[in-house]
Amino acid sequence: MTEAGTMYIPTLEDMLEARRRIAPYVHRTPVLTSRILNELTGAQLFFKCENLQKAGAFKARGASNAVFGLLDEQAVRGVATHSSGNHGSCLSYAAGRRGVPCTVVMPRTAPQAKKDAVRGYGGRVVECEPSLSSREAVFAEVVAETGAEFVHPYNDPRVIAGQATCSAELIEQVDELDAVVAPIGGGGMVSGTCLTLSNLAPKVRIYAAEPEQADDVYRSFKAGHIIADDAPNTVADGLKVPLKDLTWHFVRNHVTDIQTASEQEIVDAMKLIWKRLKIVMEPSSAVPFAAILKNPTTFAGRRVGVIITGGNVDLDNLPWN
Template sequence: MSENTVFTENAPRRVRSPTLADVQEAAARIAPHIHRTPVIRCTAIDEMVGASLYFKCENFQKVGAFKFRGACNAVLSLSEAEISNGIATHSSGNHGAAVALAAKLRGTSSVVVMPNNTSAVKQAAVAHYGARIIHCEPNEDSRTRTLEAIIEAEGRTLVHPFDDVRVIAGQGTAALELIEQEPDLDIVMAPVGGGGLLSGTATVVAALSPNTNIIGAEPAGADDTYRSFRAGHIIPVGVPNTIADGLRTTVGELTFPIITRHVTDIVRVSEAAIVEAMRITWQRTKLIIEASAAVPLAALLEGTVDARDARIGIIVSGGNVDLDALPW
């Protein structure tokens, strides 16, 4: 593990960061339990953006999202004592389902704190995998206070959605596969909310492909990482306003310094572009992706990233969509 200094609006503190070796160990640990997801191409979309795109399809991952990689690595890393009273987390959906499934694999129980505006399909998935759902208000403070109360009352072990070295290392295994499947990429893109996927991706790409630019994409209606990246310290998201429900949380104290160290840029995109990118992906690739997964392509379609003639890997983060509430 390496160390970073976290600069928040309060005092700085030292935290540990995952290394490439941690990601490689995570890959070996979770290999029997996850899918090695494919990379696909789409000539029509290439022509739209003037680049060669390589879509890493984490919408085909177990629970329908990359989140199972991190949750699986974290839960499998826990001792028997740590799982004796069960696991708890907060989530807008995909991480909750991932923790619930990972807990089931370990033979323990799980509780997931979820905002009361979470989509019905994501709540149903979390319940399906066996977690008990506790609702909270749709803001960061309510999530945190509700989760802390559950942990104190029931003695459960926290598996944080992104600010956990084991989770970040697990998320980084998607990029590890991508670099193996498609080496020599000019750019790797991932959406960013709490930053677990982007920081894990950056850890891997910076180590294995140092000439590759790493770009995070974020909704303009939840642009805390964009603003934080430029300010040099974390600026909380406040009240997010975006269809990309997986990206409504503030970047983490552990993920942020990894992002500032390795990521080339953070770009933000409009809601209209997110919906259009989601629609184009459905129509042209026949992949079902959720709004959060469409954000990197939205950045390319809006021209906020210079993609001309580049080879670009995009981690398609998930495909859990409420088919009764499509945005078109």
């Protein structure tokens, strides 16, 4: 890893090592296409289906890299994190595969399906209020109690190196991409995408997409410094967290643009993908496609990778019902 100030920036070598480390524990996920969606957008879209990943989300990559990279004396105390859902369930999955305990601090408003997933993989859920300040305060208590290794959901070099393996697969599966679009909350997937593409496919433009009602990354990008919301409200529950210093490094240095979508645009895009691709994906995963629909001139005539980040949705509480 290279050092920038007090941060350690993961390198291409870290991604390659992560890929070797996590290979037994994650899927090489498929890429789907749709003639109808191509005609609708005027672009050639290639959907990288991380909703079909282990534990139902791309975060199995970063979590597995962090857990299986621990020394035995670290792992015995277990791991802990705070998460709105997918990182928590993925960390529980990875911890379970290694046979170590996992505690996840989750907002009480997190989807029940995601709380159940954490518990289903053997993790312990500790609830907090749906704000960043409450999340961090409760988490501090958990770490003091357990001594567990903190695996941050996104602002962690081990996690970013793991997430970077997704785009490494994508550029092997699809030749000559012009752009990649991924959803952004804290920026773990986008940072991993930046890490891989800036080294292996530097001509590919990287776009991040986020909800209008949680547009702190968009405002940060325009302002040139991090602007954080404490408790944004959006149907895309996985994108409510703010940037941190490490993910901001990748965003400001490698992302071409940040695009936003309204709540209705996100729900409509999600429904359209369910209908045309016949796959289950969550609202956060629909934000990139919503942004493509909203900005057709940016993507028309181009070969575009679209990362569908997760499929852990509460089937009893779909957003169009």
